[in-house]
Amino acid sequence: DADVTQTPRNRITKTGKRIMLECSQTKGHDRMYWYRQDPGLGLRLIYYSFDVKDINKGEISDGYSVSRQAQAKFSLSLESAIPNQTALYFCATSAGTEKLFFGSGTQLSVL
Amino acid sequence: GENVEQHPSTLSVQEGDSAVIKCTYSDSASNYFPWYKQELGKRPQLIIDIRSNVGEKKDQRIAVTLNKTAKHFSLHITETQPEDSAVYFCAASMRGDYKLSFGAGTTVTVRA
Numbered sequence: 001d002a003d004v005t006q007t008p009r010n011r012i013t014k015t016g017k018r019i020m021l022e023c024s025q026t027k028g029h030d031r032m033y034w035y036r037q038d039p040g041l042g043l044r045l046i047y048y049s050f051d052v053k054d055i056n057k058g059e060i061s062d063g064y065s066v067s068r069q070a071q072a073k074f075s076l077s078l079e080s081a082i083p084n085q086t087a088l089y090f091c092a093t094s095a096g097t098e099k100l101f102f103g104s105g106t107q108l109s110v111l
Numbered sequence: 112g113e114n115v116e117q118h119p120s121t122l123s124v125q126e127g128d129s130a131v132i133k134c135t136y137s138d139s140a141s142n143y144f145p146w147y148k149q150e151l152g153k154r155p156q157l158i159i160d161i162r163s164n165v166g167e168k169k170d171q172r173i174a175v176t177l178n179k180t181a182k183h184f185s186l187h188i189t190e191t192q193p194e195d196s197a198v199y200f201c202a203a204s205m206r207g208d209y210k211l212s213f214g215a216g217t218t219v220t221v222r223a
Contacts, residue, residue, distance in 0.1 A: 031209065033210075035213075040120065040215055040216075041215055042117070042200055042213040042214055042215040042216050043155070043200060043211075043213040044213070045210060045211075045212075048210060050209070058210070059112060059212075090154065090155070094209065096209075097209075098143045098145065098160075098204045098209055098211060099145070099157055099160070100147075100155075100157070100211060102154040102155050102156070103154060104154055105154055
């Protein structure tokens with residue numbers, strides 16, 4: 001089945017470390033998104049991309065960067081991780097409508 | 112940007128009873144309102160959505176209503192079952208924006 005795959009599923013890192021979360025999709029969708037989920041705050045948009053040459057900031061982009069390496073790949077980087085970036089991170093895709101298909105998520109803990 | 116508020120944050124219902132979750136949005140230009148369900152340890156998945164040109168949409172035991180004048184929309188689940196236990200998120204999107212702004216979520220627990 002066509003899917004959205006995130007790696008790693010879980011990651012524990014230390015303050016100040018650089019880490020990368022990866023997302024790949026076999027749905028053939030042009031649009032890709034990174035959201036973070038925190039209890040009581042819902043899902044907040046970090047970055048989004050509508051095609052390979054398009055990168056846009058979301059509502060909480062500070063401290064994050066992204067790279068759209070190909071139509072199917074969209075990675076999220078934390079240049080210098082801090083404890084308040086501990087969260088559940090979701091990649092999502094869409095096919096030109098507002099309907100999102102989410103990946104399985106990456107639980108990140110920054111100590 | 113769009114601001115979506117969701118209430119209540121937690122909801123406990125007896126199996127077979129109804130559950131209602133309410134959301135308000137701030138931008139009158141928003142025209143698309145989906146609801147996502149996230150079961151424990153799983154990814155969010157779309158369960159129903161509505162556009163601003165209709166006032167109500169039903170799909171079996173779930174329904175969504177929209178009041179554009181008041182800028183609020185609601186999810187109704189009838190005859191609740193244990194498998195309805197999950198976190199539910201409302202969201203809103205403006206025409207042509209293709210970005211969703213989510214509410215904070217409602218944790219629904221269905222008691223047997």
